[in-house]
Amino acid sequence: MSYVYTSENAFKLLSGIVCLYKPAGVSLISCRHNLLLKLCQDLNDLEVRPPEPRVVITGDTTKELQVNVEPSYADNPLVVGPRYQEGDLKCIWTTHLASRISGVCVMGINNGTKMAYHINNKYPTRTYHLSGQLGIMTKNMFIDGKVVEKGRFDFIKRENVDKLMSTIQAASQKKMFELAKVDSQSQTAYNLAAEGLIRPTCNNEPLLYGIKCIKLDLPNFVVEVNIINEYENYLLSLVHEIGLKLRCSATCTAIRCIRYSAFNIEQALLKKHWTLEYVLNNLVKCNLEYNKLRNLPAFLTDQKYLKEDNKRVFN
Known part of the structure; x- marks a missing residue:
């Protein structure tokens, strides 16, 4: 500066x-x-920029006129604003x-x-940290909503959460090829995957590229996801689905985007x-x-x- x-x-x-x-x-x-x-x-x-002056011509038109330079109110910040x-x-x-x-x-x-x-x-792609709380379910799937269900969460172990993350990511990878309309076991699918990330043909279809649990401190947990074409309700429903898969209720407490491209x-x-x-x-x-x-x-x-x-x- x-x-x-x-x-x-x-x-x-x-x-x-x-x-x-x-x-x-x-x-x-x-x-x-x-x-x-x-x-x-x-x-x-x-x-x-200072206000621009204006030229004022006064006097009798049959005689010599007077030319004066005066401040212009039409260009004054006090009149026209900042x-x-x-x-x-x-x-x-x-x-x-x-x-x-x-x-x-x-x-x-x-x-x-x-x-x-x-x-x-x-x-x-975008990377999000989804914070959730186990043992509680709200009407809008967010912590500020009305509580509709409470349950136990003390039986959940770290290995169960990691296994669930692997399952969700595997299902998402299969969905990539489905959106591309190719067989995941074909040579075309291999060539497509070798070129890089497989992207959906439309911009309204969420696609998960990676998911992992980075923190588990019952009843709270934090999940990191790499995703594209996401929207708020999809991220909320993802936390809700994690709770259901763990045979427990879960609600989202915070969503934070940590990387955009x-x-x-x-x-x-x-x-x-x-x-x-x-x-x-x-x-x-x-x-x-x-x-x-x-x-x-x-x-x-x-x-x-x-x-x-x-x-x-x-x-």
Whole structure:
């Protein structure tokens, strides 16, 4: 920020991809509003364009006229408002996150809206941490809903959970070939799998690429999933299904997105850092990451980060 002295220079630099940390309980529209509001406030605090004067010609038309330069109220910030307003900035998000979901949220600002659209068209995988609680079931499958059932959970062992995770992942891998309409035992299926991740032909069919339990502290547990085309109700029903398969009830307590394609939670800006200085610095880093990925096939990118997720060690 040492080289940004005027709001005009700062506005020109506001173009690209920014990675934010979306809090739980806040909608994407509200996040977008808060981001643009703070950016406009910081831009107006910098040196802005002074009001343009107006030329006033007075006097008798039959005699020599007087030409004066006076301040123009039509261009005064006290009349027309601040120099920069929310409508001056374009901003879209790459994928929709429901209000209950927190974590990585990638947004495109100004010319970065095209970059965000390009990333979304690549159908990148996302990684979520699903937190759940055993022994309880609610009406909406989330912890804030009405409790409809309670039960025992002390009989559940770690080996039972790991076995269930393997079963779910195996069923999901079989579903990949079903969506591709090929026999999983055929040479075509082998060639298709060798090319990379098998993606669904439509963007409304959730597909699970990996699932594992990273924490089990009864009655609480945390499951990490690598998924594509997900939505909130599907993630809630996944936690609910885990409880049913374990012959117990379960409800989701939190959903957190920790990675979106190449953008991870370490790059995401907290709400207190949604300022012009931090956003400009984040834009530079995210734009460099985008330039590395734009020429690579989507499956190569996802394979790289899925392998990194599998190597991660959790306590």
